[in-house]
Amino acid sequence: MKKTGAEILWECVVREGVEVVFGYPGGANMPIYDAMLSYPIHHVLVRHEQGAAHMADGYARASGKVGMALATSGPGATNLITGIATAMMDSVPVVFVTGQVAAHLIGGDAFQEVDVTGITLPITKHNYLITRADEIAEVVREAFYIARSGRPGPVLIDICKNAQVEQAEFKYPADVKLPGYQPVDHAPKDSLEHAVKLIEKSQRPIILCGHGVLMSNAEEALINFAIKTQTPVASTLLGLGAFPASHELSLGMMGMHGEVHTNMAIQNSDLILAFGMRFDDRVTGTLKTYAPHAKKIHVEIDPSEVHKNVAVDVPLVGNLKTVLTDLIPMVDEYDHEEWKKQINEWKAEGDSRSIMNWDPDGKLHVAHLVADIWKATGGNAIVTTDVGQHQMWTAQYYALDRPNRWLTSGGAGTMGFGLPSAIGAWFANKEEEVWAVAGDGGFQMTAAELTTAVQENANVKVAIMNNSFLGMVRQWQEFFFEKRYSAVNMLSPNFVKLAEAHNVPARLVTKLEEVDEAIAWARSIKGPTVIEFRVEQEEAVYPMVPAGAALDQMIQRPLKS
Amino acid sequence: MNYTFIALVENKPGVLNRVASLFRRRNFNIESLAVGRTEKPDISRMTVVVDCPNGDMDAHKIEANLYKLVNVIDVQDVTHQPSVTRDLALIKVMVGPDKRAEVNSLAEIFRARIVDVAADSLIVEITGTEDKIEGMIELLRPLGIVEMVRTGQVSMTRGVTDGVRRMPGVNGNRFEDLSEMAEMAP
Numbered sequence: 001m002k003k004t005g006a007e008i009l010w011e012c013v014v015r016e017g018v019e020v021v022f023g024y025p026g027g028a029n030m031p032i033y034d035a036m037l038s039y040p041i042h043h044v045l046v047r048h049e050q051g052a053a054h055m056a057d058g059y060a061r062a063s064g065k066v067g068m069a070l071a072t073s074g075p076g077a078t079n080l081i082t083g084i085a086t087a088m089m090d091s092v093p094v095v096f097v098t099g100q101v102a103a104h105l106i107g108g109d110a111f112q113e114v115d116v117t118g119i120t121l122p123i124t125k126h127n128y129l130i131t132r133a134d135e136i137a138e139v140v141r142e143a144f145y146i147a148r149s150g151r152p153g154p155v156l157i158d159i160c161k162n163a164q165v166e167q168a169e170f171k172y173p174a175d176v177k178l179p180g181y182q183p184v185d186h187a188p189k190d191s192l193e194h195a196v197k198l199i200e201k202s203q204r205p206i207i208l209c210g211h212g213v214l215m216s217n218a219e220e221a222l223i224n225f226a227i228k229t230q231t232p233v234a235s236t237l238l239g240l241g242a243f244p245a246s247h248e249l250s251l252g253m254m255g256m257h258g259e260v261h262t263n264m265a266i267q268n269s270d271l272i273l274a275f276g277m278r279f280d281d282r283v284t285g286t287l288k289t290y291a292p293h294a295k296k297i298h299v300e301i302d303p304s305e306v307h308k309n310v311a312v313d314v315p316l317v318g319n320l321k322t323v324l325t326d327l328i329p330m331v332d333e334y335d336h337e338e339w340k341k342q343i344n345e346w347k348a349e350g351d352s353r354s355i356m357n358w359d360p361d362g363k364l365h366v367a368h369l370v371a372d373i374w375k376a377t378g379g380n381a382i383v384t385t386d387v388g389q390h391q392m393w394t395a396q397y398y399a400l401d402r403p404n405r406w407l408t409s410g411g412a413g414t415m416g417f418g419l420p421s422a423i424g425a426w427f428a429n430k431e432e433e434v435w436a437v438a439g440d441g442g443f444q445m446t447a448a449e450l451t452t453a454v455q456e457n458a459n460v461k462v463a464i465m466n467n468s469f470l471g472m473v474r475q476w477q478e479f480f481f482e483k484r485y486s487a488v489n490m491l492s493p494n495f496v497k498l499a500e501a502h503n504v505p506a507r508l509v510t511k512l513e514e515v516d517e518a519i520a521w522a523r524s525i526k527g528p529t530v531i532e533f534r535v536e537q538e539e540a541v542y543p544m545v546p547a548g549a550a551l552d553q554m555i556q557r558p559l560k561s
Numbered sequence: 562m563n564y565t566f567i568a569l570v571e572n573k574p575g576v577l578n579r580v581a582s583l584f585r586r587r588n589f590n591i592e593s594l595a596v597g598r599t600e601k602p603d604i605s606r607m608t609v610v611v612d613c614p615n616g617d618m619d620a621h622k623i624e625a626n627l628y629k630l631v632n633v634i635d636v637q638d639v640t641h642q643p644s645v646t647r648d649l650a651l652i653k654v655m656v657g658p659d660k661r662a663e664v665n666s667l668a669e670i671f672r673a674r675i676v677d678v679a680a681d682s683l684i685v686e687i688t689g690t691e692d693k694i695e696g697m698i699e700l701l702r703p704l705g706i707v708e709m710v711r712t713g714q715v716s717m718t719r720g721v722t723d724g725v726r727r728m729p730g731v732n733g734n735r736f737e738d739l740s741e742m743a744e745m746a747p
Contacts, residue, residue: 121579122586124633129575146631180571180634184730303728304625307618317730 001182005133006007006035006164009097012140014039015172018068020059020427022052026072027112029099031164033070043429044456047448049076051420053083054446056094058424060087061407062382062432064217066147067094067424071368073101074112077158078119082414084154085123087409089217090238093152095143097123102162103131116158125153131160133168141173150183151302152215183301187316187323195297195314196330202271202295204339205231208254208283211238211410212276212301212320217242221324222275228328230336232343234262236277237395238410245399251343252399255283256545257392259556261346263545267552268342272296276320279309280411285551299323350543353557360512364535366465367389369515370397373435374465376519381433381461382425384408386418386442392541394437405432416445422460423453433523434459440466440492450502453528460531461522467537475540480547481553499530506530564640565716566608567724571632572598579630580607587626588668593648593713604634608715624727634732638722644718648696648711651676652685655705662706671697682707684740690722 003011008162009032013021020042025033036043046052049071056067071077077098078221085095101110117129126146128139136159143155199205213222219242223349226249234254243250251262263285266272272294277283284290287310296312298305299320303441305316316323351357355367371392373381375494383398384407385391391408400406407425409417422436443464453460474488499506509532524531570576577596584591592610599606613619622639627636656664657680664683667694668675687697691714700705718724726734 040620045608117575118578121582125629178631180628181631186727186730211638302625302629304622304624304629307621311618317728 001217002167003170004031004035004165004167005130005136005159005237006031008133008136008142008168008170009159010035010039010041010327011170012137012172013068014041015146016140017065017394017503020044020423021068021070022046022059024049024052024054024072024076025070026076026099028073028161029070029097029159029164031161032099032159044423044452046420046452048446050081050083050416051449051452052416053080053094053096053445054086054420055424055427055443056096057083057087057092058384058421059428060092060094060405060424061421062425063428064404065428067092067096072099072112073116074114076112077116078114081111081119081123086122086409086412086414086417087154088123089351090409091152091211092154093147095147096154096156098156098158098511099164100129100158101161103160104162106131106160116156118541120156124156125151127158129160130163132548133163133166136163136168137170142176142178145176146178146181150181150501150509158270161252161545172347184303184318185322186326187299187318191314191316192323192327192330195316195327198271198295198297198314199229199273201330203336204269205229205271205273206265206269207231207233207337207404208236208272208274208277208278209233209239209242209265210236210275213239213242214403216276216301216320218276218321221321221328223247225324225328225331228333229331230334231273232265232340232342234258234266236280236283236410237408239277240395241400241403241406244401246401253395255551256285257396257541257543258283259347259396260350260543260556261343263543263551263554264341264343264346266291266294267550269294274298274300274312275324277299278305281309284309285553286546287546291551294503306390322450326349335417350556353559355557362512364509364512364515364533365539366393366535367397368535369463369465369533370394370437372515373437373519374398376516376523377433377435381405381435382407382422382429383434384418384422384434385424386438387413387415387472388439388442389467389475389539389541390437390439390465392441395413415439418442419446419453419460419462420449423449423456423458424463426458426460430459433461433463435463436464437465439471440464440468440495440560441470441490444492447498450504450530454503457527459526460528462528462529464531464532465535466492466495467535467539468492471539472541474538478540479536479544486516493530495530504528504530506532508532508534510534562613562616563610564613564623564638565644565646565714566609566620566623566627567637567639567716568610568627568633569599569635569664570605570630571634572605573632576605576632579632580609580627581627584611587622592746595713595715597715608713609687610714621727623721626701628728628731632747635726636728637718639716639718639724642718642721642722642724644716644724646690646714646716647685647688648694649688650698650709650711652687652698652701652706653682653684653708654701655682655707657681659665660704665699665700667700673697694712
């Protein structure tokens with residue numbers, strides 16, 4: 001049957017299971033928007049294309065499906081860039097479809113023409129430029145397959161306007177033919193046996209659980225492996241939620257702002273089992289002294305991550321879930337009592353410094369507020385953040401027992417991610433409670449999406465932690481630049497009035513006794529709300545591994561009774 | 562030292578740009594890159610010579626990153642394999658009739674050819690390994706080289722032996738006849 005290119009796009013997209021897309025129309029994608037009306041697609045009109053990218057990203061992270069965002073050519077497409085890079089760095093499957101000027105105009109600096117495939121080459125897993133309608137079906141099929149398989153990631157399709165309106169014979173491709181793209185599933189048997197030997201010899205093993213555990217749905221396999229071998233589990237920032245925080249083997253977050261006992265355990269371990277993580281500089285500290293006594297087993301789907309930062313003894317390249325499922329029957333049961341006891345001693349020392357033990361001083365501390373939200377929501381909300389101090393405190397104190405409920409920009413560290421990703425996550429599961437924890441700086445970067453939330457009646461709760469500073473930069477200036485504060489004093493608008501101008505109910509909280517009531521108030525409203533918390537201004541996130549220091553050379557939390 | 566890779570890629574627009582962009586992005590230094598069609602019309606073949614200061618570790622990184630490109634089908638490292646390697650150069654030398662004989666005798670020794678003669682210049686075409694071409698250039702330089710162009714190196718392994726493939730499992734690479742990734746660790 002003959003169809004227009006735009007119709008073929010939607011025929012394919014619907015077959016991929018897409019129900020909601022986030023986007024912004026413009027001159028070069030109008031045929032796509034016109035054809036969309038005939039298909040069962042809910043479109044969310046954003047206020048800035050960056051918002052569309054983060055929403056599609058948040059939708060993908062919370063749902064485990066492929067997210068989708070649309071933008072027009074030129075500035076519409078370039079506004080997506082930060083969001084595409086964010087998805088790339090965190091391996092999130094999103095398909096971006098941008099309009100492009102007609103094929104015969106390409107290269108002529110036509111109105112709103114930008115070389116989008118050129119710009120996005122390094123920040124997409126793959127991208128396509130389509131100049132003819134008959135290319136669309138095959139490319140869309142491939143794009144969704146590439147986005148979700150192997151190491152997931154964003155794929156961009158740039159479609160020339162003529163290809164959207166021209167007609168072509170539509171036949172949905174039965175399968176994808178990609179001779180150069182065949183991800184590995186199983187790891188070879190002799191490598192597995194080699195790994196088992198290292199596990200047998202180990203007295204002090206530790207699992208480093210990364211985003212890959214969530215991406216390959218390996219949570220159950222991880223729990224089974226950890227329990228069978230009684231191996232403690234430390235998590236990267238993005239791996240939080242993959243292993244239940246309340247489990248006795250859980251060590252919480254590792255790295256720059258990880259817990260002391262977690263980093264101590266890594267540094268003193270004799271075997272590291274790295275599952276779907278990539279030894280980022282934020283989790284290793286200086287590589288010169290990283291886990292000096294540990295043999296290393298690295299289970300990873302992307303061969304280019306193996307030996308990239310840390311040379312490992314046994315690389316197991318393959319799908320994490322498959323590899324773990326293969327490995328579990330091969331390993332024996334252990335108890336590792338000594339090792340767990342040692343870790344618990346370190347933990348007791350760290351716990352004595354917990355901010356939770358502080359006496360109330362009348363001020364609002366972000367860590368306490370996060371804990372209050374955790375209590376009110378039973379630890380069951382989907383939580384998104386911006387980037388900075390509040391992000392670290394949320395990672396430390398919103399303890400998650402379930403997967404795919406922690407949405408944060410880890411690799412790229414994108415401010416402004418919190419609100420739009422929360423809206424996207426709400427579309428993934430409208431029954432779930434969604435909280436966006438934001439800083440005063442990051443919130444202002446994408447605050448315009450409040451109106452998007454209103455238009456969609458997205459039930460998203462925003463908690464702005466307002467310390468009138470760009471907090472993390474301020475902390476670094478305090479620690480490493482002799483407290484010479486440069487460009488970190490931040491004047492903010494009246495957030496309550498701002499929210500109300502968007503028709504979002506809002507409250508300002510300045511006193512401790514108002515906190516619980518305000519959280520309850522926000523939860524009682526069906527629809528978006530904003531709470532601004534005026535928090536302690538010059539607080540620092542602890543523990544902290546200074547840049548370039550060894551992982552166990554942490555600045556500890558100050559002791560306060 | 563320089564490593565030589567042979568990459569088979571899909572013959573599609575933009576693939577060369579993807580490969581070149583990858584090398585730039587990951588901070589690898591390309592010494593030479595030659596691309597051309599193969600016996601199969603939908604497959605192009607690249608010979609890439611890259612400086613690898615960390616030896617096999619860098620070679621591992623390059624192979625792994627090349628496979629991240631969806632259009633890259635196969636990568637072999639032929640650095641340590643018996644292989645035939647060729648580079649072609651056209652060298653324009655500023656010589657009049659008095660010195661043509663001298664250039665001609667040099668060309669004969671190197672099995673090069675004079676492919677163009679003008680009143681006060683001539684063009685020498687030479688094919689061979691990089692060393693051989695460098696040798697010829699050194700001898701022609703005193704006579705006055707005014708222009709030179711080189712194709713970059715192309716390589717092919719001898720007999721039926723393939724190069725080294727370091728990525729077991731990827732794109733249907735078999736596990737057993739591949740060098741183990743574990744051996745790449747320093």
